Amino acid sequence: MAPSTIEDQIKMDVTSEKIEHASIDETPSFTPEEEKALVRKIDLTLLPTMWIMYLLSYMDRTNIGNAKISGMETDLNLTSGEYSIALVVFFVGYVVFEVPSNLVLGRTRPSIFLPSIMILWGTLTCVMATIKSYKHLVVLRVIIGCVEAGFAPGVLLLLSSWYKRTEQSKRFGVYISAAILSGAFGGLIAAGIVDNLEGAHGIRGWRWLFIVEGAATVGFAIISLFILPDFPATSKRLSERERRIAVARLATENVTAVTENSERMGNWQAVKVSVCDWRTWAFVVGYMVIVGSSTLTYFYPTLVQGLFNDASTYRVNLLTVPIYGFAFICTGITAYFSDKIPSWRGLVITGWLAFSLACSIIVCAVYNFTARYILLVLMAAGLWATNGGSLAYASSAFAGMNPQARGVSLALVNALGNLAQIYGAYLFPDTDSPKYIMGFSVISAMLALGVVVYAGLHVWFRRRTRSFFEE
Numbered sequence: 001m002a003p004s005t006i007e008d009q010i011k012m013d014v015t016s017e018k019i020e021h022a023s024i025d026e027t028p029s030f031t032p033e034e035e036k037a038l039v040r041k042i043d044l045t046l047l048p049t050m051w052i053m054y055l056l057s058y059m060d061r062t063n064i065g066n067a068k069i070s071g072m073e074t075d076l077n078l079t080s081g082e083y084s085i086a087l088v089v090f091f092v093g094y095v096v097f098e099v100p101s102n103l104v105l106g107r108t109r110p111s112i113f114l115p116s117i118m119i120l121w122g123t124l125t126c127v128m129a130t131i132k133s134y135k136h137l138v139v140l141r142v143i144i145g146c147v148e149a150g151f152a153p154g155v156l157l158l159l160s161s162w163y164k165r166t167e168q169s170k171r172f173g174v175y176i177s178a179a180i181l182s183g184a185f186g187g188l189i190a191a192g193i194v195d196n197l198e199g200a201h202g203i204r205g206w207r208w209l210f211i212v213e214g215a216a217t218v219g220f221a222i223i224s225l226f227i228l229p230d231f232p233a234t235s236k237r238l239s240e241r242e243r244r245i246a247v248a249r250l251a252t253e254n255v256t257a258v259t260e261n262s263e264r265m266g267n268w269q270a271v272k273v274s275v276c277d278w279r280t281w282a283f284v285v286g287y288m289v290i291v292g293s294s295t296l297t298y299f300y301p302t303l304v305q306g307l308f309n310d311a312s313t314y315r316v317n318l319l320t321v322p323i324y325g326f327a328f329i330c331t332g333i334t335a336y337f338s339d340k341i342p343s344w345r346g347l348v349i350t351g352w353l354a355f356s357l358a359c360s361i362i363v364c365a366v367y368n369f370t371a372r373y374i375l376l377v378l379m380a381a382g383l384w385a386t387n388g389g390s391l392a393y394a395s396s397a398f399a400g401m402n403p404q405a406r407g408v409s410l411a412l413v414n415a416l417g418n419l420a421q422i423y424g425a426y427l428f429p430d431t432d433s434p435k436y437i438m439g440f441s442v443i444s445a446m447l448a449l450g451v452v453v454y455a456g457l458h459v460w461f462r463r464r465t466r467s468f469f470e471e
Helices: 006-022 032-075 080-096 098-105 110-130 134-148 151-162 165-197 205-224 240-251 267-275 278-293 296-307 313-319 321-338 342-365 369-397 403-418 420-424 437-470
Strands: none
Touching (some): 032 110, 032 151, 032 205, 032 240, 032 296, 080 420, 098 110, 110 134, 151 240, 151 403, 165 205, 165 296, 165 313, 165 321, 165 342, 278 403, 278 420, 296 369, 342 369, 342 437, 369 403, 369 437
16 A cells, blocks of 8 residues: 555655664575676666667757757857747656656556657657758757657666665766766767768758767667666566566665566556655755756857857867766766765765855856866766766665656656756856856856755755664
8 A cells, every 4th residue: 555645655664674674684585696697687788778878869959059059040040049949848848748658657668668759759850950940940849858758757767676776876877977978979979960961962061960860869779679678577688587586686675666466556646655755846856956057068069159259160069078078077986986875975966066056156256268168167077976866866765665656756856857947048148148147147046055955855864864773
C-alpha cells in the first residue's frame, strides 16, 4: 500500500534503512564477484549508449545558437525577441509532456520507447533545414520539444533504476558530461560544417548543420534499439540469474525496483504520492536555479562574440570550447568524489553554487573583456558540476519511493526545473550587449536562492541520518 502522507513516506524510508542496517552482516544471495561483473556489464551497455544518445540530443537542442551566428538570423530576418521566442517555445511542450512520458515509460520497454522518440526528433531536426520563415522555425521548435520531452526524464528514471545510491553520482556525471562535450564539440562541428558545406548543392551552411546532426541522431537511434537494456527485473539482455542479482543488490540500499510480481501503482496515485512529498518541490526549486542559470549555454556564442567584436564566426565557435572543456574536468572530479561522500552531496552542490555566484557578481562589476571571459569559464564549471550532482542527489532522495512515484518525481524535477529556461531565454537581449548586466544580475539572485535551498537540504538529510543511527 502506498504512503498517503509525507510522514508515512519518511517512516517507510527510515524503516527500510533500519532493516538494511540490521541486516548488513547477513550472507548475501550473490557474491561480490557476481555483482562486480553485473555492474561492469551494465556500465558497458547502458552508459555508452545513453551517453551518445544524450550527446546527440543536446547537440540537436542547442545547435540553434550556432545556426544563429552562422547566417540563420540574417536569412530569416530574426530580431533578438523572435530568437528568444524560438528558444522558449521548445520548452512549452517539453515541460508539459515530461511527466506523462515517464508514466508511459514505466509501463513499456525503454529499449523501444527511447530510441523511437529519438528517431522522431532526429527526423524533425533534418526538417529544420527547410524552414523559410520565423513562423516555420517556431512551429518546428514546438513539435520537437513535445517529441523530445520523454527522453531526459526517461534517462533519469532508467539510470536511477539500475544503480545504488552510492553509485549514482559518477553515472549521472557521465550522463551530464555528454551535454558538456556536445557543447564543446558542437561549436567545432558547427564551424566545420558551416565552413566546408556552405553553398554545397545550393544549401546554406547553417541548413547543412541541421541535416548532418539530425541524420546522425536517427542513425544512432536505430543502433540503440539493439543495445539499450530495459529495467533490471525485465531486461531481456540479462540472464535470469543476472536479473535477480540486479534487483537484490538495489534492495540492499533501499532502491525499489519493479518485478513481475510487484503491485503497480496507478498513474494518479503515483502523481499524488510525488506531489505530496516536500522533497520533490525542494529539488524542483533547486534544479530550477541551476537550469535557469545554465541558460548561459544558449548565449555562449553571442556572449563571446560580444567580448571579442573582431572575432570571426569560426573563432567564436572555437572560443566556446575552453568553457566546456574546463567544465568537463570539474564535473568529472566532482562526480567521482561525490560517490565517496554521498551524505555530503548537498554541501558539495552548495559550495559550487556559491563559487558561481561569486563569479557572476564579479562579472557585473568588472568590464575588462578578458577577465569576463575567464570568469565565464569558471562560472560555467560550477553550473555544470552541480547539474549532474543535483540529479544524483534527487535520485538518491527518491530511491525508497515506489518506482512509478519515483518516475513522476524525477520527471517533475526535470520538467519544472526546465521552466527556468523560458524566462532565461530573455536574460541576454542584444540591447544589453556587451555588458549584459541584467542577465548576470538575475543569475546571481537565482544562485543565491540555490545556495539556501541545497544548504537546507543538506542539513535536513544529515540530521535525519544522524537521528536514525542514534536510535
